[in-house]
Amino acid sequence: MRPLTRMGLFASAMALMPMMATSDTADGEALNTMSWPEIEELARGGEVNWFLWGGSDNINQYVTEYVGGILKDEYDITLNRVGLSDTVEAVNIVLGEKESGVLDNGSVDMIWINGENFRTMKQGDLAYCGYTDVLPNNALVDWNNPAIANDFGVPVEGCEVPWSKAQFAFAYDTARMDNPPRSIAELIDWVKANPGRFTYPAPPDFNGSVFVRHVFYYAAGGVDNLLGDFDQAKYDEVAAKTWDILNDLEPYLWREGATYPASISAMEQLYANSEVDLTFNYEPAGVGLNIENGTFPPTTQGYGLTDGTIGNTNYTIIPFNSPNKAAALVLQNVLLSGEAQHQKALPTVWGAAPAIEVSRTSNDVQAKFNAIEKHPNVVPAEELAKVALPELQASWISAIEKGWLENVGQ
Amino acid sequence: MGKEPLGIRSFRVLTGAVLITWLILPLVPLAIWSFAKGWFYPDILPRNWSMRAWEYAMSDTAGVLDSLWLTIWISLVATILSILVGVPAGRALGMYKFRGKEIVELMILAPTIVPGIAVVLGIHSIFISMGLTNSVEGVILVHLIPTLPYMVLVMAGVFANYDPAFEAQARSLGASPLKTFWYITLPAIRPGIIVGGLFAFLVSWSQYILTLLIGGGRVETLPLLLFNFATSGRNDITGAIGMIYILPGIIILLLTAKHLSGRSGAVGGFGQI
Numbered sequence: 001m002r003p004l005t006r007m008g009l010f011a012s013a014m015a016l017m018p019m020m021a022t023s024d025t026a027d028g029e030a031l032n033t034m035s036w037p038e039i040e041e042l043a044r045g046g047e048v049n050w051f052l053w054g055g056s057d058n059i060n061q062y063v064t065e066y067v068g069g070i071l072k073d074e075y076d077i078t079l080n081r082v083g084l085s086d087t088v089e090a091v092n093i094v095l096g097e098k099e100s101g102v103l104d105n106g107s108v109d110m111i112w113i114n115g116e117n118f119r120t121m122k123q124g125d126l127a128y129c130g131y132t133d134v135l136p137n138n139a140l141v142d143w144n145n146p147a148i149a150n151d152f153g154v155p156v157e158g159c160e161v162p163w164s165k166a167q168f169a170f171a172y173d174t175a176r177m178d179n180p181p182r183s184i185a186e187l188i189d190w191v192k193a194n195p196g197r198f199t200y201p202a203p204p205d206f207n208g209s210v211f212v213r214h215v216f217y218y219a220a221g222g223v224d225n226l227l228g229d230f231d232q233a234k235y236d237e238v239a240a241k242t243w244d245i246l247n248d249l250e251p252y253l254w255r256e257g258a259t260y261p262a263s264i265s266a267m268e269q270l271y272a273n274s275e276v277d278l279t280f281n282y283e284p285a286g287v288g289l290n291i292e293n294g295t296f297p298p299t300t301q302g303y304g305l306t307d308g309t310i311g312n313t314n315y316t317i318i319p320f321n322s323p324n325k326a327a328a329l330v331l332q333n334v335l336l337s338g339e340a341q342h343q344k345a346l347p348t349v350w351g352a353a354p355a356i357e358v359s360r361t362s363n364d365v366q367a368k369f370n371a372i373e374k375h376p377n378v379v380p381a382e383e384l385a386k387v388a389l390p391e392l393q394a395s396w397i398s399a400i401e402k403g404w405l406e407n408v409g410q
Numbered sequence: 411m412g413k414e415p416l417g418i419r420s421f422r423v424l425t426g427a428v429l430i431t432w433l434i435l436p437l438v439p440l441a442i443w444s445f446a447k448g449w450f451y452p453d454i455l456p457r458n459w460s461m462r463a464w465e466y467a468m469s470d471t472a473g474v475l476d477s478l479w480l481t482i483w484i485s486l487v488a489t490i491l492s493i494l495v496g497v498p499a500g501r502a503l504g505m506y507k508f509r510g511k512e513i514v515e516l517m518i519l520a521p522t523i524v525p526g527i528a529v530v531l532g533i534h535s536i537f538i539s540m541g542l543t544n545s546v547e548g549v550i551l552v553h554l555i556p557t558l559p560y561m562v563l564v565m566a567g568v569f570a571n572y573d574p575a576f577e578a579q580a581r582s583l584g585a586s587p588l589k590t591f592w593y594i595t596l597p598a599i600r601p602g603i604i605v606g607g608l609f610a611f612l613v614s615w616s617q618y619i620l621t622l623l624i625g626g627g628r629v630e631t632l633p634l635l636l637f638n639f640a641t642s643g644r645n646d647i648t649g650a651i652g653m654i655y656i657l658p659g660i661i662i663l664l665l666t667a668k669h670l671s672g673r674s675g676a677v678g679g680f681g682q683i
Contacts, residue, residue: 055641056644057471057472057644061466064470064471082628083634083638085637089622092623093626096531096534096535096538099535100534100538100539102538107626108626268643269643272450293447293462294446294447294456294458294460295643297448
């Protein structure tokens, strides 16, 4: 080879170097075959842009200060927390980028996600998949648990990693009443006996939608018949009963059901100002946080239903076009660690139920989990879990939401 | 100025009082909330007071102060660019008749008629293909879409009442075009620039969806932070960030107040273009 050609090759190789360096952390296929230390080395000194709902100062502080601190101290990775008002905003950014041909230099490295948004990401091929085995702390996750392996009925299939578990719970004010309704049947009677003191956010609000599903399960006489793929005949039968129940209830709701709160936070304000007497949330720990930050009266008490409440898992997902996949993987691994899951479970930090199997963590971490002093006003996760109901597949959920709008909310 | 009849005077005092009530009163609960730890019906005032919302708003985690400087910078640059484009455009629309003028006017007005949310996804994909997303520059540029109509319309109104004979006189007396602009044109149109600039600044200051999409969430202006907490029902933190958010608007309003009264020429000519 002539020296000049060699020089030329060297120069072009040098010119390509920075491009290769950036494409490495964007190339998911390559990362899936690497060892964990190699990925850590690749991620070191980089940055990761995590898009997540930003409406809670507690969660923001946990993410920025605790998780961001670990990333900075141990990996020299800069965590940019990007606060969202609605997770769909981040999904739309990724969707827009894909349509415009931005395939390896997107702006989103990770999203806190589940349900409908996960379905959009997975069906639209917007997710980076097949990497879960690469994460050392993946060993703490019980993928044999169908509630982990399926996100609202959609198989996860290595396209996201669990972060927390949540289970629907009601809350009432002990200063206002002694004995709240503890099943959907009791609730229906209670609403009729106490006109104007109950309402629910209009679906497709996340929490309003899950409330309507509780009524749907009740109308079906149990959830067992509803699991599996969408069944039009079954749906028609149960939906008709559900709309009858809810339309029957409407005149007894807040403002005679003429309007429904547009969001769960609007309903929480109604509850806090004594306009309605019950509230609920898919995140039961929210009662504790809301008492501590003054949103709820300190006499608020969370509780579950005797016929069970619906549970779900929430996850973190890496978009297919994230340019910082290595750093995002390190972040996911940190989030799954026993220490980070324990910190998140502290009632003063957040109180979120761990998505990992605590029994698989070190003795030290297990002892710390056992030592957690639960918030007295939050219904314990173990108590809720005794009667946990599964989520339906997303096709059922969107049919119910659409049906509610056409038959009840019109 | 002569003496005003009593009726007109008391009417003016009354409208002034109503306006102040309108503008100031909604801010009072906001301010109280920012120091409250819980505030429940039927309490007139919160029972527990707390600095927590302000401590959070001032913390590095919240990023409110960084966001404040960034938002000021974006709105200032968007305003200056609006002035640079809006003055010549307003002059053309206010002073000259030309073929297709109605269409140009309609195009300039369009962003105020068509809701931003309807076109933002299209704008997003165009900005991606031009490589302008996720940057402060892109956000400034996209803010010009809603700010320019206000700037151009105000300037068109000003120029509709403007007599170019003064410029011709200055030129005939030997002033260069630059000097003519500086000593003749600028003083005459300055109130319009201030009013139009104020509109442009406030319109840019309050952009949400355009900033979110074009900035890719990476350009975190104050409305983005504020909306996080406003939608989640955190009245205390919303109150604290809200107080910070309205501050620049109030300062600018005070600085330019005398140009905003009905007596100034700036707001006189809307109907004449």
